Amino acid sequence: MAEARIIDGKAFAAGLRARVAEGVAALKASHGVTPGLAVVLVGEDPASQVYVRSKEKALADLGMNSFDHHMPADLGEAELLALIDRLNADPAVHGILVQLPLPKHIDTQKILARIVPEKDADGFHVVNAGLLATGSPGAIVPCTPLGSLLLLRDTLGNDLKGKRALVLGRSNIVGKPMAQLLLQQDCTVTVAHSRTQDLPGECRRADILVAAVGRPEMVRGDWIKPGAVVIDVGINRVPHPTEPGKTKLVGDVAYDEAVKVAGAITPVPGGVGPMTIACLMLNTLAAACRAAGAPVPAEALA
Numbered sequence: 595m596a597e598a599r600i601i602d603g604k605a606f607a608a609g610l611r612a613r614v615a616e617g618v619a620a621l622k623a624s625h626g627v628t629p630g631l632a633v634v635l636v637g638e639d640p641a642s643q644v645y646v647r648s649k650e651k652a653l654a655d656l657g658m659n660s661f662d663h664h665m666p667a668d669l670g671e672a673e674l675l676a677l678i679d680r681l682n683a684d685p686a687v688h689g690i691l692v693q694l695p696l697p698k699h700i701d702t703q704k705i706l707a708r709i710v711p712e713k714d715a716d717g718f719h720v721v722n723a724g725l726l727a728t729g730s731p732g733a734i735v736p737c738t739p740l741g742s743l744l745l746l747r748d749t750l751g752n753d754l755k756g757k758r759a760l761v762l763g764r765s766n767i768v769g770k771p772m773a774q775l776l777l778q779q780d781c782t783v784t785v786a787h788s789r790t791q792d793l794p795g796e797c798r799r800a801d802i803l804v805a806a807v808g809r810p811e812m813v814r815g816d817w818i819k820p821g822a823v824v825i826d827v828g829i830n831r832v833p834h835p836t837e838p839g840k841t842k843l844v845g846d847v848a849y850d851e852a853v854k855v856a857g858a859i860t861p862v863p864g865g866v867g868p869m870t871i872a873c874l875m876l877n878t879l880a881a882a883c884r885a886a887g888a889p890v891p892a893e894a895l896a
């Protein structure tokens with residue numbers, strides 16, 4: 595059997611960012627509005643700082659405003675809520691992203707619930723989850739599932755109808771919204787997790803396998819149906835196998851095994867990760883379009 599087609603998320607994300615940049619320019623020209631995203635980072639976690647910097651760079655590259663709020667690790671919950679209230683009320687701010695994880699003394703759900711749903715660029719608010727689950731218009735879709743769906747549609751020529759999809763992982767951020775999106779595409783959807791009996795067997799039935807459990811290389815090659823499309827959402831930093839003291843990124847799928855069985859597969863890095871950031875830009879543009887009464891880009895509607 596031939597090796598899998600490699601799904602180039604990095605290239606697709608570059609194309610998506612270019613389309614977003616066009617949308618940004620068009621909204622400026624038609625409505626005099628520049629989309630703006632507020633990025634809130636609490637504390638100095640090095641990984642979070644890297645991610646936040648790449649988000650801020652993407653915003654600048656696409657001609658959007660970035661409002662950076664880098665706060666000390668000991669920021670009180672009340673102060674953070676007050677900041678959210680100010681951003682909610684600021685008409686130049688169309689999207690608000692609170693980088694997760696937050697320090698332990700802050701109640702994450704309470705913070706996310708305070709963001710007005712219209713500005714919830716991550717799509718984490720219960721109102722957006724509910725709109726997505728009911729297929730209602732106006733849902734802001736979480737970035738990683740949206741990016742994964744765009745790659746799947748591109749790979750399968752938009753034809754997901756009737757396919758068996760297995761979502762491995764049931765988080766509110768990826769697994770659950772991914773399952774909702776696949777259902778909307780008329781897939782037959784199974785959501786599997788750590789308590790699922792016969793996980794390999796469930797995976798082997800799937801035409802589409804989305805792995806989002808955060809367990810390095812858990813999905814083995816012999817868990818994959820020959821020809822299946824594999825979307826690997828995992829981004830796990832592990833000790834480098836041959837270079838002591840160094841680390842490397844691996845997905846939730848054992849790539850070298852899977853690439854011999856799958857029909858198509860996303861690599862890590864260069865797969866879903868860049869799509870997450872591109873979709874954050876898309877969601878911010880979409881929020882600005884809605885606020886201005888302009889048409890929303892179709893890709894954001896899932």
Ligand SMILES: Nc1nc(=O)c2c([nH]1)NC[C@@H]1CN(c3ccc(C(=O)N[C@@H](CCC(=O)O)C(=O)O)cc3)C=[N+]21
Binds near residue numbers: 694
């Ligand atoms: N409110 C919030 N929203 C998020 O969307 C959010 C968050 N908090 N907290 C952290 C996670 C993580 N995340 C990533 C985004 C892009 C890459 C990405 O582009 N990864 C590159 C590799 C980057 C590297 O080399 O480290 C790739 O996969 O090719 C990774 C991780 C967004 N997150």
Ligand SMILES: [Mg+2]
Binds near residue numbers: 716737
């Ligand atoms: Mg996200």
